[in-house]
Amino acid sequence: MAEVLVLVEHADGEPKKVTAELLTLARSFGEPAAVFLGAPGTYAKAKDYLAQFGAAKVYVAESDDIAGYVGAPAAEIVAGLVGTASPAAVLVAATADSREVAARIAAKIDSGLIWDATALTPELVATQGIFGGSTIVTSKVTKGVPVVVVRPNATAPEAAPGTPTEQIVDVVISDAAKGAKIVDRVVEAKSGRPDLTEAQVVVSGGRGLGAAEHFALVEKLADTLGAAVGASRAATDAGWYPHQNQVGQTGKTVSPQLYIAVGISGAIQHRAGMQTSKTIVAVNKDPEAPIFEFADYGLVGDLFNVVPQLTSEIEQRKAG
Amino acid sequence: MNIVVTVKQVPDTWAEKKLDAADKTVDRQSVDNVMNEMDEYGVEEALKIKEAHGGEVTVVTMGPAKAVETIRKALSMGADKAVHLSDDALHGSDALATSAALAKVISTLSPDIVITSSEASDARGGVIGALLAERLGLPQLTQARKVTVDPASSTVQIERLADNGYALVEASLPVVVGVVEKINQPRYPSFKGIMAAKKKPLTTLSAADAGLDAAAVGLAGAASTVVTSEPAPPRSSGTIVKDEGDGGTKVAEFLAVQKLI
Ligand SMILES: Cc1cc2nc3c(=O)[nH]c(=O)nc-3n(C[C@H](O)[C@H](O)[C@H](O)COP(=O)(O)OP(=O)(O)OC[C@H]3O[C@@H](n4cnc5c(N)ncnc54)[C@H](O)[C@@H]3O)c2cc1C
Numbered sequence: 197m198a199e200v201l202v203l204v205e206h207a208d209g210e211p212k213k214v215t216a217e218l219l220t221l222a223r224s225f226g227e228p229a230a231v232f233l234g235a236p237g238t239y240a241k242a243k244d245y246l247a248q249f250g251a252a253k254v255y256v257a258e259s260d261d262i263a264g265y266v267g268a269p270a271a272e273i274v275a276g277l278v279g280t281a282s283p284a285a286v287l288v289a290a291t292a293d294s295r296e297v298a299a300r301i302a303a304k305i306d307s308g309l310i311w312d313a314t315a316l317t318p319e320l321v322a323t324q325g326i327f328g329g330s331t332i333v334t335s336k337v338t339k340g341v342p343v344v345v346v347r348p349n350a351t352a353p354e355a356a357p358g359t360p361t362e363q364i365v366d367v368v369i370s371d372a373a374k375g376a377k378i379v380d381r382v383v384e385a386k387s388g389r390p391d392l393t394e395a396q397v398v399v400s401g402g403r404g405l406g407a408a409e410h411f412a413l414v415e416k417l418a419d420t421l422g423a424a425v426g427a428s429r430a431a432t433d434a435g436w437y438p439h440q441n442q443v444g445q446t447g448k449t450v451s452p453q454l455y456i457a458v459g460i461s462g463a464i465q466h467r468a469g470m471q472t473s474k475t476i477v478a479v480n481k482d483p484e485a486p487i488f489e490f491a492d493y494g495l496v497g498d499l500f501n502v503v504p505q506l507t508s509e510i511e512q513r514k515a516g
Numbered sequence: 517m518n519i520v521v522t523v524k525q526v527p528d529t530w531a532e533k534k535l536d537a538a539d540k541t542v543d544r545q546s547v548d549n550v551m552n553e554m555d556e557y558g559v560e561e562a563l564k565i566k567e568a569h570g571g572e573v574t575v576v577t578m579g580p581a582k583a584v585e586t587i588r589k590a591l592s593m594g595a596d597k598a599v600h601l602s603d604d605a606l607h608g609s610d611a612l613a614t615s616a617a618l619a620k621v622i623s624t625l626s627p628d629i630v631i632t633s634s635e636a637s638d639a640r641g642g643v644i645g646a647l648l649a650e651r652l653g654l655p656q657l658t659q660a661r662k663v664t665v666d667p668a669s670s671t672v673q674i675e676r677l678a679d680n681g682y683a684l685v686e687a688s689l690p691v692v693v694g695v696v697e698k699i700n701q702p703r704y705p706s707f708k709g710i711m712a713a714k715k716k717p718l719t720t721l722s723a724a725d726a727g728l729d730a731a732a733v734g735l736a737g738a739a740s741t742v743v744t745s746e747p748a749p750p751r752s753s754g755t756i757v758k759d760e761g762d763g764g765t766k767v768a769e770f771l772a773v774q775k776l777i
C-alpha cells in the first residue's frame with residue numbers, strides 16, 4: 197500500500213485534533229505516514245499521539261530553520277519526501293499556515309491542489325462546498341501526487357494504536373527558502389478554551405453586544421458548554437474581541453456540532469465561515485435579521501435577557 | 517519603490533453564483549462583477565507605501581476582457597498604470613496555472629514589492645500570495661495586518677496573523693506581501709481619480725505576448741477538475757420563537773431535545 201503523507205498540525209509539538217482526523221482519513225486509502233516538522237525537541241510531545249492514531253511511519257524533521265521562517269522550509273522538506281516516498285497523496289489541514297505550505301508543495305512537485313475538502317473518497321474524489329456553501333462539488337486532481345487541504349471536523353478521528361517506524365529527516369534548507377524570517381512571536385490571546393476551528397461547540401458574539409465588556413456574557417455561556425468563543429467582524433473591528441476569533445470569510449471557518457450566534461445579523465461574509473455547522477442557534481432582537489433565514493432555532497429577543505437565562509438554565513440542568 | 521499589486525475581478529458578493537454548465541468553471545458572464553473586496557485593501561496598502569516612500573504602483577490582473585473595469589477602479593483609486601493579461605486560452609486556469617502566469621508577467625516589471633490580498637471571494641483559495649512567492653523565489657510576507665517598509669535598510673517587516681497573536685516577520689526587498697482586511701481602510705475613488713484613470717497607461721497582453729505556453733494554462737493546463745456540481749440541499753427551515761420572558765429556557769429545551777446539552 198502506498199504511503200499517504202499527513203502533515204502534522206501542532207502547537208510547539210502538541211498535536212491538534214485535526215491531525216488525528218487526517219491520519220484516520222489517510223488510513224482509508226493508504227498507509228498513513230505522518231510528517232512532523234518543528235523546532236528541535238518538539239517531536240517528543242507528539243510521538244505518542246501519532247502512534248495512538250495509527251501513523252505507520254513518522255518522518256521527523258526538527259530544525260530551527262523550520263520554525264524560524266514562513267512557509268518555504270516546510271514546503272521544501274515535504275516536496276523532498278514526495279520525491280523519495282512516492283505517496284498516494286499529501287494531506288494537509290485547512291489552517292492559514294498549512295494551506296500556504298500545501299500550495300507551495302503542489303507548485304514544487306507540479307501536482308494538482310484541492311483546498312477545503314470536507315470529504316475524500318478512497319479514489320481521491322474530494323467534496324467541497326463552494327460559493328459560501330450554496331453549491332456542492334466533487335473534484336479530483338488530474339496531475340501528479342494530489343495535495344489535498346482538508347477542513348477540520350471533516351472526519352471523526354478513530355484510534356488505531358501501533359508502533360510507527362521513525363525516520364529522521366536530514367534537514368537542509370536552501371538559502372532561498374530562508375527569506376521571510378520570524379523574528380518574534382507575540383501572544384495576544386490565550387484563553388484556555390478549545391481551538392475555534394476544532395471545537396464541537398462555538399458561541400459567537402456580534403455588534404449586538406454593544407461593548408467589549410459584554411463579551412463576558414458570551415464567554416460565560418461558552419464555558420458552561422465547553423465551547424470556543426467566536427466573534428463577527430463588526431466585533432473584532434470594534435476591538436471588543438481579538439481578531440484571531442473572527443469567524444467568516446476573512447476569519448476562521450468553523451464547522452461545529454453547535455453554533456450559537458449572539459447579536460449577529462448573519463451577513464453573507466459571516467455566513468461563509470459558519471454555515472456548515474450542524475446546528476445553528478441565533479439570538480437576535482431583530483426578527484428580520486438574515487441569520488434567521490438559516491438558523492435551526494432562532495430566538496427573537498434581547499440577548500441581555502436571553503443569554504444569562506440560557507446560561508443558568510444549562511448550569512441547572514448540568515447540576516440536576 | 518516599484519510596487520505591483522494584483523487585483524481580480526470576481527462575481528459580486530451578493531450575486532447568485534454558479535458554475536458554467538458546460539465546463540464547470542465559475543460563470544463570470546451572467547453575473548455582475550466587481551473588484552474582489554479584499555483587493556481594495558491591497559491597492560490601498562500599495563498607495564500608502566507609495567505615498568510614504570515614493571515610487572510607482574502597477575496593477576496586474578489576469579481575467580476576461582471585462583476585468584478591465586476592475587483595473588479602472590484600481591487606477592481611479594490612484595494606481596499609476598496597469599497590465600491586463602487576457603486571453604481565451606487562459607479561461608479555466610487553476611491556482612497553480614494562474615500563479616505561474618502572473619509570476620511571468622510580474623517578473624518583467626522588476627518590482628520591489630508585490631502585494632496581493634489574502635483571498636479572492638470566488639474560489640476562496642487564499643494561496644496566490646504564497647504561490648507567487650514560490651514562483652518568483654521571493655520572501656513570503658503573507659497574512660499581514662501591518663506592513664512597515666524601511667527603505668534605508670531595504671527591509672520590510674510585517675505583523676503576520678497567528679492563532680493566538682501575531683508573528684513579526686522580516687525580509688529584504690524584493691518581497692511578496694499578502695494583506696488581510698485588518699490592515700487599512702480602503703479609499704473611495706474621487707471624481708478626479710475616475711477622470712484621471714481614463715488616461716493612465718494600460719497594457720493588454722495575450723498569453724503569447726506574455727510568453728506563456730498555451731498547453732500549461734487554461735483548462736488544458738489545469739491539474740484538477742470538477743467532477744460533479746449540485747446545489748447544496750436546502751437547510752430545513754428552522755423554528756423561530758419570540759422571547760416571552762422564557763427565551764433562554766426555550767433555547768435550553770431545544771438544545772436538550774437535540775441532545776446538544
Ligand atoms: C471584505 C469583507 C470581509 C468580511 N469578512 C467578514 C468575516 O470574516 N466575518 C464577519 O463576521 N464579517 C465579515 N465581514 C463583515 C460583514 O459584512 C458584516 O458587516 C458583519 O458580519 C456584521 O457583524 P455583526 O453581525 O456583528 O453586526 P451587525 O450586522 O450590525 O448586526 C448586529 C445584530 O445584533 C442585533 N442586536 C443588537 N442589539 C441586540 C440585543 N440587545 N439583543 C439581541 N440582538 C441584538 C441586531 O439586530 C443585528 O442583527 C466582511 C466584510 C467585507 C467587506
Ligand SMILES: Nc1ncnc2c1ncn2[C@@H]1O[C@H](COP(=O)(O)O)[C@@H](O)[C@H]1O
Binds near residue numbers: 633637639
Ligand atoms: N486572475 C488573477 N489576476 C490577478 N490577481 C489574482 C488573480 N487570482 C488571484 N489573484 C490575487 O491573489 C489573491 C488571492 O487569491 P486566491 O488565492 O485565488 O484566493 C487575490 O485577492 C488577488 O490579489
